[in-house]
Amino acid sequence: MSPLFLSLAPLRGLTNALYRNLYSVHFQGIDTAISPFINTLSAKQISRSHIKDILPENNHGMPVVPQIIGNDPAGFIQLATTFHDLGFDTVNWNLGCPAPMVAKKQRGSGLLPYPGLIKAFLDDVIPRIPIRLSIKTRIGREKKEEIFNLLPIFNQYPIVELIIHPRTGVQMFSGEVDLATFEECLPLLKIPVTYNGDIFDYDSFINLKERFKTISRWLIGRGVLSNPFLPGILRSGEENIPQPVERFKNFHDDLFEAYRAELSGQSHLVDKMKSYWLYFFRSFENGETFFKKIKKANTLQKYMEIVGKFLGWDAIWRP
Numbered sequence: 001m002s003p004l005f006l007s008l009a010p011l012r013g014l015t016n017a018l019y020r021n022l023y024s025v026h027f028q029g030i031d032t033a034i035s036p037f038i039n040t041l042s043a044k045q046i047s048r049s050h051i052k053d054i055l056p057e058n059n060h061g062m063p064v065v066p067q068i069i070g071n072d073p074a075g076f077i078q079l080a081t082t083f084h085d086l087g088f089d090t091v092n093w094n095l096g097c098p099a100p101m102v103a104k105k106q107r108g109s110g111l112l113p114y115p116g117l118i119k120a121f122l123d124d125v126i127p128r129i130p131i132r133l134s135i136k137t138r139i140g141r142e143k144k145e146e147i148f149n150l151l152p153i154f155n156q157y158p159i160v161e162l163i164i165h166p167r168t169g170v171q172m173f174s175g176e177v178d179l180a181t182f183e184e185c186l187p188l189l190k191i192p193v194t195y196n197g198d199i200f201d202y203d204s205f206i207n208l209k210e211r212f213k214t215i216s217r218w219l220i221g222r223g224v225l226s227n228p229f230l231p232g233i234l235r236s237g238e239e240n241i242p243q244p245v246e247r248f249k250n251f252h253d254d255l256f257e258a259y260r261a262e263l264s265g266q267s268h269l270v271d272k273m274k275s276y277w278l279y280f281f282r283s284f285e286n287g288e289t290f291f292k293k294i295k296k297a298n299t300l301q302k303y304m305e306i307v308g309k310f311l312g313w314d315a316i317w318r319p
């Protein structure tokens with residue numbers, strides 16, 4: 001059996017360096033993380049603030065593959081070269097972002113209907129970057145068939161990994177993942193494939209593992225956000241976690257304090273923590289009722305009161 005390789009998916013605003021560092025302190029099981037996307041720039045100089053999320057001095061604990069979004073070869077080469085100079089060995093190209101504002105500029109999933117543009121981009125970029133290229137894609141922008149025009153193109157290049165999230169861009173995150181289309185892609189690819197999408201628990205993972213026997217690399221986003229013990233569970237098969245609420249509380253409190261030190265303004269801090277609770281609440285039996293309350297918390301004091309009571313007394317971990 002091939003060994004399990006688990007990557008943390010990029011979730012912009014959530015799986016940034018601050019989260020990744022604290023995750024590594026409190027939990028185990030992630031082999032590497034893809035960073036949330038960084039835009040290509042037309043500027044001559046790349047500022048440190050533009051790439052602060054991936055700067056080695058800001059990252060402790062898990063290896064990171066920086067992700068770039070853009071359709072401009074010169075900007076991509078410049079960023080990829082900068083990442084190489086910082087010591088990274090792989091960079092990831094985002095061909096999946098579904099946001100309409102991004103896609104309409106032919107970036108992210110907006111490039112998928114244009115195999116010619118993708119080929120021209122790769123022709124231009126690949127000989128000019130001193131770093132390995134991985135790609136993260138959806139199966140199309142509008143239609144799942146789009147992927148089949150792209151696979152023969154990807155096969156022509158030394159791409160080290162193709163991460164496939166089997167939804168179309170217009171689907172955003174709704175509807176089912178299209179496992180049949182993912183399955184059809186596999187024999188057509190000469191590149192190592194990573195599966196991504198809707199791994200939320202041990203059972204869903206085992207079903208995928210049984211079905212896709214040649215896949216050993218898995219990228220997981222919302223499942224880890226909701227249940228940070230998930231990578232450990234997928235590795236061990238042991239779903240009973242000792243003292244999960246206490247351990248989760250320690251993680252939450254560290255995350256809260258780290259954001260408190262970083263963000264200016266109490267409302268920014270409360271909003272940021274609420275954006276995590278959109279995922280966290282799913283791991284608690286009584287999470288939904290709690291989440292309704294936390295959504296209404298509009299001051300820092302209220303947030304601390306509600307979360308303190310929940311994690312201190314009321315929370316019941318969903319086994």
Ligand SMILES: Cc1cc2nc3c(=O)[nH]c(=O)nc-3n(C[C@H](O)[C@H](O)[C@H](O)COP(=O)(O)O)c2cc1C
Pocket residue numbers: 009010011012013014035036037067094096097136165173196197198199219220221222223
């Ligand atoms: C809030 C949010 C932000 C995301 N940001 C990125 C991003 O920066 N780059 C990217 O490639 N995918 C991004 N994604 C997509 C995820 O990486 C992943 O492909 C998707 O959530 C499906 O995997 P999952 O079901 O394991 O979460 C984002 C998804 C969400 C929900």
